[in-house]
Amino acid sequence: MDEITFAVLGTGGIGRRTLEVSKDKDALVPVAACDRNGIAVDHGGLDVDELLDATEGNIASGPDDGAVTDGGTAAVKQRGEDAGVAASAQAELTETPIEDIIADSDAIDAVLIALPNLEHDFIPRVGEQFAKAGYEGVLVDVLKRSRVIGMLDDRADEFEESGITFVCGAGATPGFLTGAAALAAQSFVEVEEVEIWWGVGLKSGYEDNRGTVREDIAHLDGYDIETARDLSDEEIEAIVDEHDGIIEFEDMEHADDVLLERAGICDADDVSVGGILDVRSDEKPTTTTVSVTGRTFDGERGTNTFQLDDDTSMAANVNGPALGYLKAGVRRNRAGEYGVFGPADLLPEF
């Protein structure tokens, strides 16, 4: 495949690590990165190391962070007004980062939206903004919530009209593990149950991933996305302490369910997502496993499984797939296929 130029919206944990992973991918050239206040563009390829050094310490955090509704990003400025992307020698201050990216979009094949989705319609609205501006290319997000997929589907016509291939839910779960479930389903003519069970050890990555932890807490009993958004950092710490740093989640609203149903693989109801997060150790508290149970054409019943090595970090399992799906999306886009694609739409079909 020819070279792919891409931009990253948001330079929190996911955005920064994606830039880092792209250094290992010859075909991928990061040409732009932005957060709420700054944008760095270099069509010859950003100096990733310089940018990462300059943005070290960026995290998606508390309510003051605003869950940005104006097209900015949720990266927190750690060191005053010029922090974040703006701290990079390659960057300029801006109040209109997304518009700036769009203005350069002829030279940008794909945009990774690496923003925490603290309002349900935030990422759909970012997509809409690109469509309204007539962006032609790929948008990729790593959103989690099931209900967001429908909001994207509602905008499919706008994306198609603009020439956007929107790849949604392209992180670990949904994303990597949704794809694994879709592939594991290929033994069967009927899928009865998909169980996605993840383990994350996040000690050294905790600072980088507070936005993710906040989103996870929203899945706990007694919390939802609104109440979790309003928690202060201290309140989050208190919840973590309450659980001795190890929080178990059951029946999470992760979009694997609707993404698998959308691809015709099984009913959303037959998909369950849960896992264990340990913020005090880098060791995974449990092995990430996808189990797909189904019926074969010859009348047998079985469970195929996909397991990630405990030594692969959450970051590795989000950013590798996000870029893998991005590349697949670019291929689709170049062939003229527009609209909304889930991970399972980029695999052999059921």
Added chain:
Amino acid sequence: MDEITFAVLGTGGIGRRTLEVSKDKDALVPVAACDRNGIAVDHGGLDVDELLDATEGNIASGPDDGAVTDGGTAAVKQRGEDAGVAASAQAELTETPIEDIIADSDAIDAVLIALPNLEHDFIPRVGEQFAKAGYEGVLVDVLKRSRVIGMLDDRADEFEESGITFVCGAGATPGFLTGAAALAAQSFVEVEEVEIWWGVGLKSGYEDNRGTVREDIAHLDGYDIETARDLSDEEIEAIVDEHDGIIEFEDMEHADDVLLERAGICDADDVSVGGILDVRSDEKPTTTTVSVTGRTFDGERGTNTFQLDDDTSMAANVNGPALGYLKAGVRRNRAGEYGVFGPADLLPEF
């Protein structure tokens, strides 16, 4: 996706079971099936049950079978001249089955080539025949040998000119397990080793899959594809007896290696394929497992694994994926993407 009409070349084990699996796939309409002597066409959809009953007993077998070079198939006539497809009430006798399929090709979205590849260039030449006739659509094969992929690539221009999307190596291994390896690689920035290890219990499926067993024997020390082709059924039985019905294979020439290299995932040399075949039991003698070892962007090393339930048969793991890849191929074809695609080209990219 809209309805997909497809044809099957060859009504041995794979061809017949694919027709059977397609009954569970609403979007897939089998409209044609042929073997060396007969062709059945019904654009409204074949009566699969009738056809399967009529062709029961077809197998790809010994040297007399001719490894067909004239565009026919290697399905053996079990019951005289009118056996095979011709025995179906839906069929007609023909001496030019492939030409007949091509003549109807406007109404055929995809063709599954379910023929044993007992000569290296057999499937490439079948593809060539379609290209020469100007077929526009998808060709899918379930070939095994690494060296055949290059022969297909050599013909890529012809396929592109004709409008053919050729999906090669789309069975179990290569195919299903190649795809699993490609997906499992997404945690890593560098893949060091891919180990594909399969178990097949083939007691009740033995008669149906003698062509497959013959191809497997060609991988044993002291045999190659030519010597295996020339073995009589009795000689095959003797080899099976010598191994007490359980034959272990190491370092098989399966195209998973070149297909993964072609997709940029690892060197062909880093891929090994082996397994155990038990023709005297339906229980798998070992669990089919794909292990992908690599290095993550953050400096860890790990092994992701994909395992098939022992209760999923070889047939289920060939035919489901073959149809899954076929559907993905049709999508690519309809978007105007022609040429040669491996399984890993139909997944998130590395």
